[in-house]
Amino acid sequence: MFTKKIDLAGAALFIAVMAVLPVIVGNAYLTGVLTVAVIYAIWAVSWDFMSGLTGRENFGHSLFIGAGAYTAGFLNTVWGFDGWWSIPAAMVVASLFALVMGFPTLRLKGPYFALAMLSSAVIMQRLMLIFWEYTGGEEGINGVEPLIDSQLGFYYFALAVLVGVTAVLIALARSNWGLILRAIRGDEATCQAAGLNVTYYKIASLVISGAIAGGGGAMYAHYQLQVSPALFEVVTSITVITMVYVGGMASIYGPVGGAILLVLLTELLRDFGEWRLMIYSVVLILILFFLPQGFIAPLWERFRARFGRSST
Amino acid sequence: MAEILIQGAVSSAIYAMLAVGFTLIFGVARILNLAHGSFYALGAYGAYLLTSLGLPLVPAALLSIAFVAVFGVVMERVFVRPMRKQSLLAVLMITLAVALAVEQALFLGFGSEYRNVPALVSAKYTIAGVDIAGQRLLTLVAGIVLIGALWLFIQRTRLGSAILAISQDPEAAQYMGIPSDRIFALVMALSAGLAAAAGILAGPFLTVQPTMWLLPIVKAFAIVVVGGLGSIPGSILAALMLGYAETIVAYVISTSWTEIISVLATLLMLVFRPAGIFGKRAAF
Numbered sequence: 001m002f003t004k005k006i007d008l009a010g011a012a013l014f015i016a017v018m019a020v021l022p023v024i025v026g027n028a029y030l031t032g033v034l035t036v037a038v039i040y041a042i043w044a045v046s047w048d049f050m051s052g053l054t055g056r057e058n059f060g061h062s063l064f065i066g067a068g069a070y071t072a073g074f075l076n077t078v079w080g081f082d083g084w085w086s087i088p089a090a091m092v093v094a095s096l097f098a099l100v101m102g103f104p105t106l107r108l109k110g111p112y113f114a115l116a117m118l119s120s121a122v123i124m125q126r127l128m129l130i131f132w133e134y135t136g137g138e139e140g141i142n143g144v145e146p147l148i149d150s151q152l153g154f155y156y157f158a159l160a161v162l163v164g165v166t167a168v169l170i171a172l173a174r175s176n177w178g179l180i181l182r183a184i185r186g187d188e189a190t191c192q193a194a195g196l197n198v199t200y201y202k203i204a205s206l207v208i209s210g211a212i213a214g215g216g217g218a219m220y221a222h223y224q225l226q227v228s229p230a231l232f233e234v235v236t237s238i239t240v241i242t243m244v245y246v247g248g249m250a251s252i253y254g255p256v257g258g259a260i261l262l263v264l265l266t267e268l269l270r271d272f273g274e275w276r277l278m279i280y281s282v283v284l285i286l287i288l289f290f291l292p293q294g295f296i297a298p299l300w301e302r303f304r305a306r307f308g309r310s311s312t
Numbered sequence: 313m314a315e316i317l318i319q320g321a322v323s324s325a326i327y328a329m330l331a332v333g334f335t336l337i338f339g340v341a342r343i344l345n346l347a348h349g350s351f352y353a354l355g356a357y358g359a360y361l362l363t364s365l366g367l368p369l370v371p372a373a374l375l376s377i378a379f380v381a382v383f384g385v386v387m388e389r390v391f392v393r394p395m396r397k398q399s400l401l402a403v404l405m406i407t408l409a410v411a412l413a414v415e416q417a418l419f420l421g422f423g424s425e426y427r428n429v430p431a432l433v434s435a436k437y438t439i440a441g442v443d444i445a446g447q448r449l450l451t452l453v454a455g456i457v458l459i460g461a462l463w464l465f466i467q468r469t470r471l472g473s474a475i476l477a478i479s480q481d482p483e484a485a486q487y488m489g490i491p492s493d494r495i496f497a498l499v500m501a502l503s504a505g506l507a508a509a510a511g512i513l514a515g516p517f518l519t520v521q522p523t524m525w526l527l528p529i530v531k532a533f534a535i536v537v538v539g540g541l542g543s544i545p546g547s548i549l550a551a552l553m554l555g556y557a558e559t560i561v562a563y564v565i566s567t568s569w570t571e572i573i574s575v576l577a578t579l580l581m582l583v584f585r586p587a588g589i590f591g592k593r594a595a596f
Contacts, residue, residue: 057401059408104582111344112537112586114404116578118346119530123575126527130568234526238412241405278416284409288402289394 006304011253018159018260022152031155035223037263038158042165042216044243044255049169050209051241052250053178054202055185056106060117062236063101063124064094064210066229068217070128073141073227083147086218094214095207102203109188118234125232140228147222158219162256165212170252172208181205182250235277242284248297257296314440316559322448324555325455329510330528331535331547332459333503339479339542341496343392344400346407348507348532349525350414354380355508356515356524357418360427369430377508384504385497393493411525418522429515451513458509459548462502466544475499479542527571534574538581540588549589553577 018038022031043065051058068090075081075089101120105113128135135141148154172178180201183191191198221227230236239262247258269276287295334348358376363369391410395402433446466472474495477485486492507528518524535554539546554577558570581588 055399055401057405059404100579104579108582108586110541111400111404112582114401115344115346115533116575116582118408119533119575119578122526122530123571126571130571234408235412238408274420278413278420281409281413281416285391285406285413288406288409292398292402 004304006307010300014256015159015163019156022155028151031151033263033267034260035151035155035158037260038155038162039216039220039223040240040243040263041256041259042158042162042219043213043240044247044259045162045166045169045252046209046212046216047240048244048247048250048252048255049173049212050202050205052244052252052255053173053181053185054205056202057114057241058117058206058209058237059114059234059241060101060119060121060237061209061213061240062232062234063097063117063121064213065217065220065236066121066124066128066232067097068094068214069221069227069231070135070141071214072218072221073144076144076222077141083145083222086147086222087215090214090218091211094210094217097214098207098210099203102206106202106206107199118237121232121237122234125229128229128232135229138229140226140230142226144221144225144227146225147219154223158223161215161219166253166256169212173250173252177201185250235280238284239280242280242287244294245284245287245291246295248294251294251297254294254297254300258294261296315442316556316563318439318442318444319448320556320559322444322452322555323559324552325452326510326514327531327535327555328459328548328551329455329506329513331532331539331551332462332544333506334532335536335539335542335544335547336462336475337499337503338536339544340475340499341388341396341478342400343388343396343496343500344404344407345392345503346404346529347387347411347414347525348407348503349527349529350411351380351384351504351507352511352528353418353520353522353525354383354414355511356429356520357422357427358508359512359515360422360429360520363430369432373432373509373512376512377505380508381501381505384500388496388500411529415522415525422522424522427520429512429520431516432513445517447513447516454509454513458506462506463544471495471498531574534578536588537578538588540590543588543590546588546590 018034022034043061046064047058047061050056071090071093072083072086075086076083081089101117102113105116128140129137132138146154148157173181180191180196183196184198184201188198217231220231240259243258243262244255245258246262247254247256266276269279272279330348330352333351334345337343337345337348355376358379359369359373362372362375367375387410391406392403395406431445431447433450435446437444437446437449439449466475474485474490475498477488477490478492478495482492510528511524531554535547535550536542538553539548539550554574557573557577561573562570
């Protein structure tokens, strides 16, 4: 996908636009919106790497996001670690969650994985409320320190993380590894017959996906300067999934566009306040019906077919 | 001790009403319906709305159940059926989207504050030295009656045989001339109506608010995993197990830990016996 000049040009253009936008517009509000968009893009890319490629839909991505954010919150405020420990620690904790969830459920066919992820995210949110003495309950944990003092600096850091993560995941998705994951999506039985340890690949990709989502959760905690149980909500997972669907499943770069597009749209819809989530769910239903292939990745493919000279 | 027995029976009855419908529609149509909890929520809200408009409770409850049953049929027809051709996951995805849309509709219509569904029975009874609210007792009795009636319907009538036939072998059933689409609609109506009844019965002593669809889904899923996907006796047994396990933990340890049980049971069961107690190995 990135062997062609046109893809590199597209990626460079995207990065340039994202980097220059806040400077040109130069208002803090837009920078904040873009930061949130970039973090959502990290979550969407990580979801796509596991679920888009293997076709095992994860309905509880918010489990990893919340686990990462709470790890950051506890480390930073309760135990007083420096903020830069948060991201690696969050990645480790989220990986453990991925192992605990993946081992029982990914060995099985059928909907067990999807539903078990949904269930555990719901229950984690309940636990955060029930054990309010430690977690702050509805309020969550406040007083998380910023990682980088300047808002623009943090935005560039988040953008760099997004670009790095996306590049690594695209490289992985285009390697043999990604091929195997796609093959699992196509025909699991054949993969197994070919002597591949299918379960290992699925669990490993869930761990990678979870770790990145957890790291993104930690970044989010350090951006919002607080952590709340709302992160675990089903809505968080559905938002991420909608972004992937809009971007185009299994394309890795599509969900980045989907995330940024949807966050900006949501900001435009801010006057609709209460209707925001309703609009989200309706968009999701419409996309499932009319654009199951998504929207951004197919557009780019078409654009490429027209203007990209086949100089592989 | 007596208290645990009675309270456990009440929560088991609610869980069974939820899980039987959830597993029934899966067994027959291979639809895993994440909007099942929305039926429960819509039932409670329907009863709330109709009674606040001045209808007496019993007709309000029946109307609400009928409305939810129709909603279930329409949902299956409009949203789920096109997705069934694609994959099981497309069905999960669309039902989840519908569930979110219903939650948001309730939120926009009624706000996020708790609503009160009036109780059918306001008296208190004392059984074996335990005080129990009449509404809870009614829930227990109604749950047993409704599930018993459903069981008889499936075992004893022609339509019930058709339902059984489709769940055992969809292709053969089609060849025998059983109209599977119509049967799906019927099963969806039964499943939705049963969930709505659970919502109306449990509404007075549980919180009625837009997000109330979530926990029932988690519990129903745990129950069908433990009982075996698609098995009605399994889901009844597992509902009893979960209902009592939660009640015992609530009394012996603390209510804080009850919520963990369902997920823990799900994960452990999937590790040791993915097919569940009564499940066939080839649920898929």
